């Protein structure tokens with residue numbers, strides 16, 4: 001099975017194709033999309049990168065065994081499995097047909113229509129109207145095909161569905177409002193089914209279909225577009241580089257290659273929010289509800305009973321953490337800063353985590369420990385590079401939810417009261433992550 | 435008929451990968467009702483109840499739905515199977531069922547949620563005799579049922595003893611898309 005590193009900028013729909021394929025095949029892919037590992041526009045222009053990937057574009061994939069491949073469709077093919085590629089020559093040919101269809105028929109009009117609504121391309125009425133007609137044309141084709149079919153090729157998801165869904169993502173997100181998509185019900189049924197498969201969901205997050213057709217975002221366009229008239233010295237080096245690049249390109253080719261700039265500016269567009277836990281089944285334990293109880297009512301008589309009554313050990317896990325470098329905590333205030341800093345970095349986890357972290361002992365003889373509740377069965381730290389530091393500074397131990405030890409720890413840490421036998425030091429102060 | 439529902443339950447055991455350790459019997463009557471005597475627990479009566487029990491026995495709870503809404507939808511379709519599809523429906527009743535299902539499946543791939551559930555499996559089994567008898571133009575008329583049926587029957591393990599039914603992907607009787 002393939003394993004390796006995928007270079008891309010964050011939230012790149014071309015990279016999604018490989019990532020979704022990997023969810024089906026089980027290929028292990030590490031994504032390098034942000035510094036220090038990868039900086040779009042820089043890393044992919046270094047001689048080292050170009051030696052492996054002469055085109056200098058992303059996504060690009062480097063296998064653990066040194067095998068390198070670029071072009072998003074080729075990468076997705078490589079990390080896929082037999083079922084995704086098509087089990088017979090005929091099926092594989094049809095898969096290739098739809099993958100190519102996505103690139104040659106869907107992508108060009110989709111970009112022309114959608115990019116202005118993201119403020120990353122100038123709006124041109126005629127071009128947009130033409131693109132809309134082209135989009136309708138491909139939707140008619142897909143709709144007729146999907147009327148009698150569940151998926152594009154055969155009876156299960158293939159790379160065809162992955163590629164075509166990914167090429168339609170921006171359309172369904174930005175402009176295909178209910179009235180516009182109404183005649184293409186078969187396409188929407190198929191699209192919604194695909195994006196709700198757990199393998200798609202874990203890459204795309206919860207996908208929301210467009211409610212109202214987005215229009216040209218002139219303001220954003222003005223903000224992100226370096227004006228042609230501005231004099232050279234007002235420009236940032238990056239903008240200058242971009243201009244130069246554009247001119248070079250213009251010399252090389254007949255038309256301007258718009259894609260270069262679009263890519264960089266898609267980056268500037270707001271990242272979609274996505275739920276890293278989307279692949280988990282819904283849980284009966286409502287964290288917010290517990291937090292409300294914990295904040296507003298008596299811990300011992302209300303919040304704790306509520307917690308144990310509603311806790312869902314399949315959907316959540318409880319962890320014990322202890323700071324690994326207690327000797328360095330010479331002053332109590334340092335410890336407090338340490339805890340507060342960690343809570344701030346973990347801000348994004350507030351909906352899906354709860355913790356009571358306490359400082360025990362006194363100056364020169366203290367220890368930080370905590371009880372954490374996380375969504376899912378894994379520690380959340382791998383979700384964001386910023387959190388690595390907090391992860392590494394503690395030892396983490398998953399508690400057996402049904403054990404006496406766990407019951408005691410939860411009680412003492414949520415209450416800030418008790419023997420704290422695990423520490424052998426008296427409670428000094430505590431902080432709650434909520 | 436008595437045989438059919440018991441055969442179906444054994445087939446379901448196979449589908450779920452269960453060893454054939456359950457002993458089914460049928461209550462005689464106008465419509466035979468399956469019964470399962472569990473080892474340590476109560477006697478379970480009725481297709482929907484027993485089928486749900488087998489799914490749990492096989493630890494494939496996701497087939498009962500992933501969320502509480504989906505679980506409710508699965509139960510609803512199990513009931514539909516027993517009350518509307520079973521019991522030798524008349525030609526008219528059968529048409530009614532196909533019409534309802536085709537409308538429901540217009541914007542859905544599965545009966546409940548976005549994945550195959552027990553609802554699809556049992557509805558598939560229940561509809562099989564009906565679909566076998568359906569002429570081509572009728573299959574085309576109920577295009578959404580046909581699409582759903584041809585998708586469900588290819589799931590590994592679902593078809594079991596039932597013969598595969600052929601559906602045309604190209605429509606013969608429709609004009610234009």
Ligand SMILES: N[C@@H](CCC(=O)N[C@@H](CS)C(=O)NCC(=O)O)C(=O)O
Pocket residue numbers: 014041044056057058059070071072073259260263
């Ligand atoms: N056909 C290629 C397109 C790749 C591509 O255009 N990548 C852009 C980002 S969207 C890129 O890396 N551009 C960098 C550059 O041209 O310098 C694929 O699907 O992988």
